[in-house]
Amino acid sequence: MSLAHVILGLLQQQERTGYDLKTKCFNDCISHLWQADQAQIYRTLDKLESQAWITCTVEIQHDRPNRKVYQITEAGEAELTHWLQTHHPLPMLREPLLVQLYFAAQLPNEAIVYLLEQELEARQEKLAQCEAQCEAIAALSLSNPTASREQKLHRLVLDLVKQREQTHLDWLEKAIRDMHTLRDRNNP
Amino acid sequence: MSLAHVILGLLQQQERTGYDLKTKCFNDCISHLWQADQAQIYRTLDKLESQAWITCTVEIQHDRPNRKVYQITEAGEAELTHWLQTHHPLPMLREPLLVQLYFAAQLPNEAIVYLLEQELEARQEKLAQCEAQCEAIAALSLSNPTASREQKLHRLVLDLVKQREQTHLDWLEKAIRDMHTLRDRNNP
DNA sequence: TGCTAATATATGATTAATCATATATAGGAC
DNA sequence: GTCCTATATATGATTAATCATATATTAGCA
Numbered sequence: 562m563s564l565a566h567v568i569l570g571l572l573q574q575q576e577r578t579g580y581d582l583k584t585k586c587f588n589d590c591i592s593h594l595w596q597a598d599q600a601q602i603y604r605t606l607d608k609l610e611s612q613a614w615i616t617c618t619v620e621i622q623h624d625r626p627n628r629k630v631y632q633i634t635e636a637g638e639a640e641l642t643h644w645l646q647t648h649h650p651l652p653m654l655r656e657p658l659l660v661q662l663y664f665a666a667q668l669p670n671e672a673i674v675y676l677l678e679q680e681l682e683a684r685q686e687k688l689a690q691c692e693a694q695c696e697a698i699a700a701l702s703l704s705n706p707t708a709s710r711e712q713k714l715h716r717l718v719l720d721l722v723k724q725r726e727q728t729h730l731d732w733l734e735k736a737i738r739d740m741h742t743l744r745d746r747n748n749p
Numbered sequence: 750m751s752l753a754h755v756i757l758g759l760l761q762q763q764e765r766t767g768y769d770l771k772t773k774c775f776n777d778c779i780s781h782l783w784q785a786d787q788a789q790i791y792r793t794l795d796k797l798e799s800q801a802w803i804t805c806t807v808e809i810q811h812d813r814p815n816r817k818v819y820q821i822t823e824a825g826e827a828e829l830t831h832w833l834q835t836h837h838p839l840p841m842l843r844e845p846l847l848v849q850l851y852f853a854a855q856l857p858n859e860a861i862v863y864l865l866e867q868e869l870e871a872r873q874e875k876l877a878q879c880e881a882q883c884e885a886i887a888a889l890s891l892s893n894p895t896a897s898r899e900q901k902l903h904r905l906v907l908d909l910v911k912q913r914e915q916t917h918l919d920w921l922e923k924a925i926r927d928m929h930t931l932r933d934r935n936n937p
Numbered sequence: 938t939g940c941t942a943a944t945a946t947a948t949g950a951t952t953a954a955t956c957a958t959a960t961a962t963a964g965g966a967c
Numbered sequence: 968g969t970c971c972t973a974t975a976t977a978t979g980a981t982t983a984a985t986c987a988t989a990t991a992t993t994a995g996c997a
């Protein structure tokens with residue numbers, strides 16, 4: 562149940578509402594590490610509250626719908642600290658593209674190249690997003706030297722995200738080049 | 750529903766039983782691309798059969814429990830060919846370690862290094878498995894030059910899997926080194 | 938006036954994946 | 968004789984994630 566712990570981490574930074582989490586966090590800072598659906602966020606908040614790891618204060622607003630502001634509890638902080646120090650099994654990657662390629666021998670080269678190019682485009686877009694994120698963090702680092710420990714860790718994390726994308730892109734480009742030298746299905 | 754398509758791909762290679770899929774494929778060749786639980790395999794086979802993408806022949810065995818041997822149908826082959834040519838959205842990676850690091854500022858360096866080292870160990874083991882797999886495919890390539898198109902694609906896929914692991918390992922080693930130069934939480 | 942966008946939460950339905958367990962047969966080890 | 972392993976399939980339960988929709992308010996625009 563890692564989403565619960567992501568939310569605990571975010572609530573330890575500061576109190577937030579479900580809406581904040583969705584719009585300010587999961588669409589933003591943490592989005593490269595963990596994506597979460599709005600429905601899942603609200604349901605996870607309910608579960609965290611029922612476990613007493615967070616509490617809720619309703620903030621009445623007159624110009625807008627009321628907000629349910631969540632705060633982490635001591636029990637929640639203890640749980641988070643424990644989780645942060647626990648090793649978790651490596652997650653399984655399931656990439657449709659790799660499966661497609663694995664079974665692609667029956668397709669003509671042209672179709673394979675097309676597939677690789679579409680993937681390349683999607684990955685390039687993702688890397689661009691990721692780099693924008695990185696620069697935002699780098700800018701923060703410079704303007705606020707006191708919080709450097711946290712920011713260094715954030716940069717470390719984003720470094721991997723970026724490198725991972727770059728590895729993928731390099732591989733895709735090489736794969737596309739390789740396809741030109743691969744004898745086609747119909748040309749023995 | 751990609752598992753269904755992985756199974757279609759495997760059944761196009763040759764007819765198989767659910768048990769074959771689990772023990773010969775998902776524990777072996779395809780395991781670095783897609784993992785599947787035994788229960789999910791059998792249920793997916795039922796679903797594929799009800800969609801008429803595969804058919805089933807019961808093979809009576811006297812020394813062992815009977816086997817249900819599945820074959821791909823023409824409709825199944827058409828579906829597979831279509832799926833193989835369709836671009837799918839990039840899968841979301843959710844790596845607990847990255848989340849942990851993102852929120853790790855409150856932990857002492859020692860705890861962070863321990864976390865990284867445990868991850869390193871797990872990744873090293875995975876890379877070793879992966880390299881064994883690669884060598885097996887390379888050996889096949891040499892002994893059977895006629896099937897080279899398929900084998901070249903398989904190598905291409907395994908190349909990425911290996912490079913991805915290597916990127917991860919390099920990053921982990923660098924991260925551990927970096928931790929020694931990071932001012933600790935309790936040492937301002 | 939009606940439409941859209943932003944703010945804010947909630948719930949039903951479904952899919953995908955995992956875990957646990959049940960059943961049945963045969964062969965080999967001790 | 969009993970236990971374990973390999974072969975083989977099936978099902979119940981649960982979790983995690985996604986999709987679709989519902990509801991309610993205010994502000995701004997055409």
